[in-house]
Amino acid sequence: WGKDGPSATNIEDGSHGMRIVRYFDEPAVAVMKHLNPSGVSVARKGEALSSVYARARDADPRAAFGGVVVLNRMVDKSTAEELSKTFVEVVYAPDYEESAITVFQAKKDTRIGKVPGSNHDQHPPDIVVLDDRSLILEDAYLTGIQSLEQLKQLPVATKRSPSETEYHALLHSWWVICEVRSNAVVFWKNDASLAIGTGQQDRIGAIESCIEKAHKFGHDLKGSVMASDGFLPKMDNVEAVAREGLTSIVQPGGSVEDQELVRACDQHGIAMIMTGERAFRHF
Structure with a gap:
């Protein structure tokens, strides 16, 4: 060691x-x-x-x-x-x-x-021990979206569909978001994360944290994509990323404001995929 x-x-x-x-x-x-x-x-x-x-x-x-x-x-x-x-x-x-x-x-x-490479067929449970010595035995989380083909089978909520480059970026950002403490978002472009917002108590806070980090380190967010581990609850989520020039979003969907968010994405030319799968992590 x-x-x-x-x-x-x-x-x-x-x-x-x-x-x-x-x-x-x-x-x-x-x-x-x-x-x-x-x-x-x-x-x-x-x-x-x-x-x-x-x-x-x-x-x-x-x-x-x-x-x-x-x-x-x-x-x-x-x-x-x-x-x-x-x-x-x-x-x-x-x-x-x-x-x-x-x-x-x-x-x-x-x-x-x-360490040996992880086997996708092996998913040991997460175990949490509480102060009263009781145990929480939680099934390991692994997204059902394991390939580009599976991502492309999901419904596109917006008028514009992602480009091939955007699809690859959306898949990679979704895989990363599955292992980030919620509330979380990942900005991704050119085969790498540009910023990762972790552990915020509100979705817009995670987005704002990402934008601040990206600016601090000189990353250009124009043309990037965003993954969110939970649904986008409010219009300010879309407006914030639209101002930065993001072009695609992948998120679970399920907000009462989904249709308004879709219309906002259409107005800004943003493609959006809804996975129907939350990726919350609270380890």
Whole structure:
């Protein structure tokens, strides 16, 4: 492990990160902080794993400091060198090249863990122990939307349908949102998260947090998509993202104001898919 071994939070970060990267067939990286991702990216054709990691880190470089990094591919030397440029608490990956281990040995504060790839057929339950010693045994959550084809089968609520590029972005952002503490939203473009809003008590607060983060780190939201883990309850949700130039939304639907939201999306040229599936996480 290196150093003194991982903390409970480090281990939980690794578990939640594995839940994210297991969705992707391509190389993928999740940078985790306090059980939530601060950045996620998936490889473009021919892209080096070190670059995939750098894009996930730089989605929110401030939150990434002292985080846990989870990868779904073997770590090579160049990726280890990229990981070593900033302070990383723990790295989890299926395996490591010997040259990568040599790089990590020079980083006394970084722990590395070898973990097998997650099996989609195995869904251990979540267990919570309460103060009175009673237990909550909760079925593990795994979205029913496992492929692009399944996403395309869902109804498009708006006049405009997503483009092929938008469909891919919507799918990836939906997979990420499934492992973010509610209320949550994910902004996604060019195979990476631009901002992730976590744990807010109102939906618009999560959206506003994302917009603020994206602006802080120089991310252009124009042409991006948004995933929301719960329905959009009010018109201000759509108006806020329309001002930023977002082009597509994926969300469960189910608000009493759904039809008004759809009309607002049509007015702004935003495509919207309703999954009929909430992705609330309250771990």
